[in-house]
Structures are given as structure tokens and as C-alpha cells.
Amino acid sequence: MKLEHITLREIRMPLLAPFETSFGATDERRIVLVEVIGEGAAGWGEVTAGEKPFYNEESTDTAWYILRQFAIPKALESPLSAASEAAALWSNIRGHYMATGGLEAALWDWEAKLRERPLHALIGGVHREIPCGVSIGIKPSIEQLLETIAKEVAAGYQRIKIKIKPGWDIEVLDKVRERFPRLKLMADANSAYTLADKAHLKLLDRFYLMMLEQPLAHDDIIDHAKLQQYIETPICLDESIRTVRHAEQAIELAACRIINIKLGRVGGFLRAKQIHDCCQAAGIPVWCGGMLESGVGRAANIALSTLPNFVLPGDVSASKRYWTQDVVSPEVEVTPRGTIRVPDGPGIGYEADRERIEHLTIRKESFP
Ligand code: OSB
Ligand code: MG
16 A cells, blocks of 8 residues: 555534533544545544543644654555554554554555445444444533433433533432433543542442443553442443553453443554454453544544444444534434444545535644
């Protein structure tokens, strides 16, 4: 595969509504899109880093720096015969998986387009329709949260995840359960607690949640294992799992019963598939997380979700929940039964809308 050019673009996209987690609120995304061009085809990838280094160590600006200084020069000087070889090119870059993962995802889309195949087929996907849930941020009031949940349930979403933090947990879940006793419900703390809160976290058992996502430190496995022994609610790890080794160690220590896989957090498709396969072999179900992606990253998440062990509803939902207008055509749509039909076009199966992207671009650099 002869790679000719790589273009980085930073686009700005205001969210329809602010999204608040235990580490802060976001109202406008600054997203880095990667376009790779060669042999008459273009591949697109999205860097899922946040604007600020609060979910993990990465940010829009650090990703731009890592890509232009290290990852892109390496990609342009290295012959590649398949996108599956790309991740190894950056094995000497410590961390920064969202940066390299965005470039890796673009290479997979490019390879799939060169071979005129859908990306889900290239990675070995099996599902043709994927179950969808939604992630609902911390709201100014419980009443507003309940209204939002009601709206998403009416739209057909199969499970609801709410964000929690100290002071926005027990009372909130009490009210949610009172109004929606049978809802498939889970909570995500984004590392807002410590093991000293274990008695408090045990109170969550009475809400029979599907899972409690990442209650403890972003880089911890051992304390999660201690907590999982103490509570009934299944723990799902997000931030703590960045490599297949982390997944193996978390499983060996019984630190979780479920793993959330995010394409960016783990450095792209090859590494996501390694974690998927490791979980599958151990009987640990996985689901696809989201990072408030534009349509480019959303499309990649859909392809990833077709792998066989993605058996739980993910955080991949309709474009119109986030944006007035997305950057892909068609936009990502969800059926009334809360699923996304996997598109069968080449590559990610949704076309990058160049005019829209150009309009949103605030910085652009091409290599060489
Ligand atoms: O922890 O899953 C998370 C958004 C930003 C950072 C971290 C997380 C999230 C979400 C949103 O939960 C999922 C989405 O709707 O894209
Ligand atoms: Mg999470």
C-alpha cells in the first residue's frame, strides 16, 4: 500500500447540550481528524482525545503534537502491506494511544477502501446490527435527568448509563429506580471514588445496576479487585484498560466482570481486537464506549462493535443526539428498537462530508 499524503485537521463542533462527567463539563469539541491518501483512495480516522487532559493524559493539542512530530513521519517512511502492521510502527511511543489510534483507524479505512470491502468485514466482524445505549451526563437537577432518560427510552435506546460522582449518586439512583424500576441501567463514575468509599459504593447494590463503570483510579487494577470482592454489582473497567496486558491482569485479579473497549483509548483496531479476543477467551463480555465522537469516529465504533464478543449495548448512538449537523453522510441513525444497522459500503461505510469538514476546520496541516 503506497501512502502519499496525510492531512491533519482540527475541527470545532459545538455540542447540542453540555456533557458533564465527574471530571468536568464539555460544551464544544475540538476534534482532530486524520486523512490518509494513496493509490487513489482516502481513509479517515478520528482522534478521540478530549480538549483537556482530564479523562486520560491526552488532549487535542498533545495528539496533534505526537502525530506531527513522531507518528506521521514514521508512517510516511515505512512501507506497509496492511493496516494491521501500523500499530507496531509506534511501539516506541509511550502512551498517546488516542493520537496514534486516530491515524491507525484512518489506515484501516484506507485499506478497506483500497480492497473495496467494508471495514467490519476486514476486521472479522459478524454482527449486522448493533445494540445501542446512551450515556447521560450529570444534570443541573434530578428532574432534568429523569426527563432526559424518559426521552431516550422513548427513542428506543436499550440501556441507559448515567454519570455519577460523590454527591450525585445514591439519591439520584433512588429517584431513577423509583421512576424506571425495570430499566437496564448502569452508572459511570470516571474514577471519582477511592477504596475508602467502599461501604458507600456497596449501597449501589440495591439498584441492581448492569454494572458500575470505573469507580476507582484511572490507572488502578488492584483496588478494583478489592472492591469487586466486596460489592455485588459487576464492575466494568474503562480508563484502566489501555493494553491487552491490562485486560489480562484485570481478569486474572477479578478486578472486573465486563470491559468497555474504546478504539482511541487502546490505540486503534489491532489493539482493540487483541483486548476483545482476550476477553472473549476469558468469558468477559465487552461493549464499545464513546468519546463524544463526530461521525468519523462514530462510524469506526460501529465497525468495531461488529466483533463477536461485543454483546452488550454500547455508548454509540445517533449523530443527532450530539450535533446540529454531523460531518458524515448519511448521519448515524438509530432504529426505533435501539439498534444501528451496519452499513455495507467500502471502509467505514459513511462518507466524510468534505464541504462540512472544511467549513468547521480551524487548523490544517499536510505531510509531506
Ligand atoms: O467514560 O465513557 C466515558 C465521554 C467523555 C469521556 C468519557 C466518557 C464519555 C461518555 C460519553 O460516557 C459517551 C458518548 O456518548 O460518546
Ligand atoms: Mg467511562
